[in-house]
Amino acid sequence: MSTMQLARRSFIVSVAATGGGLVLGWRFPAGRAVAQTTGITEGAEVGIWTVIQPDDTTIVRIARSEMGQGTLTGLAQLVADELDCDWKHVRAEYVSPQDNLASKRAWGDMSTGGSRGIRGSVDYVRKGGAAARVMLIGAAAQRWGVSATECTAANSVITHAPSGRTLRYGEMAAAAAKLPVPTDVKLKTPAEWKIIGKGVRRLDTVDKLSGRQVFAIDVQLPDMLNAAIAQCPVFGGTLKSFETDKIKDMPGVREVVAVGDNAVAVVADKWFQAKTALAALPIVWSEGAGAGVDSRQIAEFLKAGLDAKDAAIGQSHGDVEAALAGAAKKVEAVYGAPFLAHATMEPMNCTAKFADGKVEIWVASQNGDASLASAAEAAGVKLADVKVNKLHLGGGFGRRGQQDYTRQAVLIAKQVPGRPVKLIWSREEDTQHDFYRPITQCKLTGGLDADGRVTALHARLSGQSILAYLMPSRMENGVDRIAFQSWTKEEFGYGAIPNLLIDHAVRNTHVPVGFWRGVNTNQNAIYMECFIDELAHAAAKDPLEFRLALLTGSPKHLAVLNAAAEKAGWGTPLPKGVFRGVCQNYGYGSYTAAVAEVSVSAKGGLKIHRIVAATDPGHAVNPSQIEAQVQGSFVYGLSAVLFGEVTIDKGRAVESNFDTYPVMRLADMPKVETVIVPSGGFWGGVGEPTIAVAGPAVLNAIFAATSKRIRSLPLRLHDLSSA
Amino acid sequence: MITLNINGQSHDVDVDPDTPLLWVLREWVGMTGTKYGCGIAQCGACTVHLDGVATRSCSVPAGSVGQAHITTIEGLSPDGLSHPIQAAWLQHDVPQCGYCQSGQIMAAAALLNANPKPSDAEIADAMTNICRCGTYQRIREAIHTAAAMSGKA
Numbered sequence: 001m002s003t004m005q006l007a008r009r010s011f012i013v014s015v016a017a018t019g020g021g022l023v024l025g026w027r028f029p030a031g032r033a034v035a036q037t038t039g040i041t042e043g044a045e046v047g048i049w050t051v052i053q054p055d056d057t058t059i060v061r062i063a064r065s066e067m068g069q070g071t072l073t074g075l076a077q078l079v080a081d082e083l084d085c086d087w088k089h090v091r092a093e094y095v096s097p098q099d100n101l102a103s104k105r106a107w108g109d110m111s112t113g114g115s116r117g118i119r120g121s122v123d124y125v126r127k128g129g130a131a132a133r134v135m136l137i138g139a140a141a142q143r144w145g146v147s148a149t150e151c152t153a154a155n156s157v158i159t160h161a162p163s164g165r166t167l168r169y170g171e172m173a174a175a176a177a178k179l180p181v182p183t184d185v186k187l188k189t190p191a192e193w194k195i196i197g198k199g200v201r202r203l204d205t206v207d208k209l210s211g212r213q214v215f216a217i218d219v220q221l222p223d224m225l226n227a228a229i230a231q232c233p234v235f236g237g238t239l240k241s242f243e244t245d246k247i248k249d250m251p252g253v254r255e256v257v258a259v260g261d262n263a264v265a266v267v268a269d270k271w272f273q274a275k276t277a278l279a280a281l282p283i284v285w286s287e288g289a290g291a292g293v294d295s296r297q298i299a300e301f302l303k304a305g306l307d308a309k310d311a312a313i314g315q316s317h318g319d320v321e322a323a324l325a326g327a328a329k330k331v332e333a334v335y336g337a338p339f340l341a342h343a344t345m346e347p348m349n350c351t352a353k354f355a356d357g358k359v360e361i362w363v364a365s366q367n368g369d370a371s372l373a374s375a376a377e378a379a380g381v382k383l384a385d386v387k388v389n390k391l392h393l394g395g396g397f398g399r400r401g402q403q404d405y406t407r408q409a410v411l412i413a414k415q416v417p418g419r420p421v422k423l424i425w426s427r428e429e430d431t432q433h434d435f436y437r438p439i440t441q442c443k444l445t446g447g448l449d450a451d452g453r454v455t456a457l458h459a460r461l462s463g464q465s466i467l468a469y470l471m472p473s474r475m476e477n478g479v480d481r482i483a484f485q486s487w488t489k490e491e492f493g494y495g496a497i498p499n500l501l502i503d504h505a506v507r508n509t510h511v512p513v514g515f516w517r518g519v520n521t522n523q524n525a526i527y528m529e530c531f532i533d534e535l536a537h538a539a540a541k542d543p544l545e546f547r548l549a550l551l552t553g554s555p556k557h558l559a560v561l562n563a564a565a566e567k568a569g570w571g572t573p574l575p576k577g578v579f580r581g582v583c584q585n586y587g588y589g590s591y592t593a594a595v596a597e598v599s600v601s602a603k604g605g606l607k608i609h610r611i612v613a614a615t616d617p618g619h620a621v622n623p624s625q626i627e628a629q630v631q632g633s634f635v636y637g638l639s640a641v642l643f644g645e646v647t648i649d650k651g652r653a654v655e656s657n658f659d660t661y662p663v664m665r666l667a668d669m670p671k672v673e674t675v676i677v678p679s680g681g682f683w684g685g686v687g688e689p690t691i692a693v694a695g696p697a698v699l700n701a702i703f704a705a706t707s708k709r710i711r712s713l714p715l716r717l718h719d720l721s722s723a
Numbered sequence: 724m725i726t727l728n729i730n731g732q733s734h735d736v737d738v739d740p741d742t743p744l745l746w747v748l749r750e751w752v753g754m755t756g757t758k759y760g761c762g763i764a765q766c767g768a769c770t771v772h773l774d775g776v777a778t779r780s781c782s783v784p785a786g787s788v789g790q791a792h793i794t795t796i797e798g799l800s801p802d803g804l805s806h807p808i809q810a811a812w813l814q815h816d817v818p819q820c821g822y823c824q825s826g827q828i829m830a831a832a833a834l835l836n837a838n839p840k841p842s843d844a845e846i847a848d849a850m851t852n853i854c855r856c857g858t859y860q861r862i863r864e865a866i867h868t869a870a871a872m873s874g875k876a
Contacts, residue, residue, distance in 0.1 A: 205813060211803070345768060635855075
């Protein structure tokens with residue numbers, strides 16, 4: 001209660017200070033579909049989550065970041081449903097990190113990742129909507145001099161049934177805003193939902209059709225300069241020297257500055273001038289210890305981990321060693337997946353202004369709170385002296401949870417005080433200075449009894465730990481829990497296997513690693529679901545039947561697998577040359593399964609004809625956006641499986657742009673049929689869970705078509721021809 | 724000084740003629756709807772029309788454009804919604820992050836100009852722009868919808 005009141009006070013102060021409207025060097029017309037950045041919007045603040053204008057326009061505050069995943073719309077649906085407002089009046093705007101800081105995080109966590117947008121904030125944003133409804137009804141009841149219990153609300157209208165009187169939300173908002181925010185509010189039951197569960201159009205679509213959507217890279221400010229950056233190509237290396245004199249007379253060039261200890265930036269009137277001058281700048285790097293490392297060495301280093309004695313245990317029961325020794329049949333396979341770049345379409349960028357000991361930044365970030373803290377640290381100012389303007393992200397996929405580019409923009413701006421500087425990374429910098437999806441290998445050993453039942457399974461991971469690199473404080477006695485995603489006791493569907501051991505030999509390289517859409521569920525699901533297929537093959541059993549038998553203790557895993565198989569017509573005849581593959585996985589709170597249909601030509605050409613993907617996210621907030629996320633998961637996931645690889649040579653990333661780091665295009669896009677089977681009772685993620693089943697479904701279908709088991713990625717390095 | 728005809732208006736721009744059209748549009752003219760994605764004509768985020776033909780502006784020197792009519796996403800339709808491609812994109816709720824969509828829409832509009840009723844295979848041949856969010860399926864569906872709308876008009 002106290003924090004909510006504090007938040008309101010601070011907000012009202014900021015409204016008074018700015019007088020409404022957005023201050024970003026230009027004004028946005030009122031009533032736009034989506035506030036383009038941190039906004040202070042005119043209207044009455046009813047609770048902390050909604051602002052209602054006289055014409056009933058209802059602005060819902062969003063603390064998470066919109067990067068394409070639809071969180072802006074989904075969260076607004078949660079609030080609007082409890083508010084009982086008319087969806088056609090709903091708009092959205094970002095909560096600003098500085099307001100969140102000043103109110104002791106009244107709007108909760110701003111971090112946007114791990115498919116947590118809805119499931120991490122569903123309770124408090126729904127309560128926010130419900131509280132606003134109670135306040136609006138209370139204000140109307142006061143106006144009429146009746147009991148609030150005699151009043152109801154629907155579609156932004158309050159009705160007093162006994163007298164037949166009505167008032168619109170827009171008419172009551174100012175009075176409602178003066179009432180205390182109730183904390184003890186009753187939420188609707190699923191049967192009462194009107195907006196949750198509807199595939200309403202995204203709130204941010206219109207501006208994305210006309211070029212009007214302002215991304216961070218599009219920010220234009222008075223007196224703005226532009227910066228291009230070069231970072232030491234070898235990870236961990238540092239900047240030794242550069243020769244400003246060689247480029248200082250080139251067109252537009254203003255400054256050449258060191259950025260931290262590992263980068264140099266050219267600041268110019270225009271970014272293209274800065275980039276052109278940077279290419280001509282002689283730079284000497286101190287490459288450091290990583291300079292001798294290449295991909296072959298890393299592969300050997302990981303391979304040794306597959307049989308290492310010491311390993312962190314993720315899950316263990318029974319006696320795997322004994323069971324394997326006594327198995328009628330033993331199957332063993334080694335899988336591997338490479339480093340991958342995120343390759344967001346909008347390269348990393350941030351605009352920063354440093355003046356009078358204060359910093360203002362304009363940034364696309366998956367974590368507004370972290371952007372604020374990073375800017376303060378880089379500038380050496382107090383948190384209260386930072387203002388963050390959040391803009392929609394041109395893709396995130398986990399990359400924009402890191403704040404390296406924010407820090408750099410501030411470090412540059414501090415050296416050009418008084419003028420805003422927009423730092424844009426070239427695509428090459430973006431690809432070669434990522435926090436890559438970690439490289440891992442996995443050795444799987446399975447035992448079958450005489451009837452083809454699985455008696456033992458050992459999965460040994462060897463590879464890089466994200467937590468060890470990014471958040472070592474979250475390592476638990478040398479164990480990186482995230483390495484075992486989808487394989488923890490709570491998540492793993494095949495717990496009925498009587499003897500099970502899953503362990504991880506942590507093998508860290510000098511290459512930066514981070515969270516990449518789906519994180520370790522990607523590799524883990526490929527390893528496990530392709531190996532389960534290998535076991536089914538060894539047992540001479542149908543891959544679907546084999547899985548169903550293993551999932552008897554996991555009814556929700558089983559149900560979603562059945563849903564995919566049924567829609568796909570598993571077991572029914574296919575056109576000549578077309579084959580099916582199947583898989584299932586659990587991650588980010590949701591159950592997923594997929595069936596792929598593929599054909600492989602005699603020359604080895606792969607065609608993916610059809611994908612059926614089923615998901616059980618508990619409650620399905622917006623089926624249209626779930627469908628979009630499922631389709632997108634196959635594009636991102638199959639881009640990785642078919643094409644993706646970042647290799648290391650002389651300590652640096654070799655691939656640099658889309659010519660050397662190819663990704664899926666429309667011609668490669670299979671038809672994806674999305675099957676949503678919400679079983680209710682929980683809120684699962686949507687943006688990431690399905691990506692895990694993209695790869696194994698296709699790889700298992702390729703095996704069915706060719707008898708070739710693909711155990712290392714990407715697929716483009718393999719010959720699928722039948723010659 | 725070069726003169727460019729952008730969305731029906733003449734612009735005099737004081738710029739090195741070797742500067743790519745993309746950056747002249749974004750930084751000298753101040754039209755930011757056209758996006759930078761790769762700089763090497765791989766991704767198509769920078770797609771504009773030159774005399775109606777889809778062109779990757781990151782790899783076209785501004786000085787080489789001459790009198791050609793440049794159409795950018797800002798000039799595709801007066802209200803930003805009424806071109807059949809934009810209307811179909813809205814109907815199918817195509818964009819996710821939206822960053823590549825200016826280029827996708829310009830590529831699709833040029834495709835329909837040249838081929839009012841494209842097949843799936845022709846769409847796949849023409850639409851080579853990259854989308855990392857994975858909106859390809861809805862793009863394909865929306866192009867068919869736009870073709871049907873245009874056919875009726």
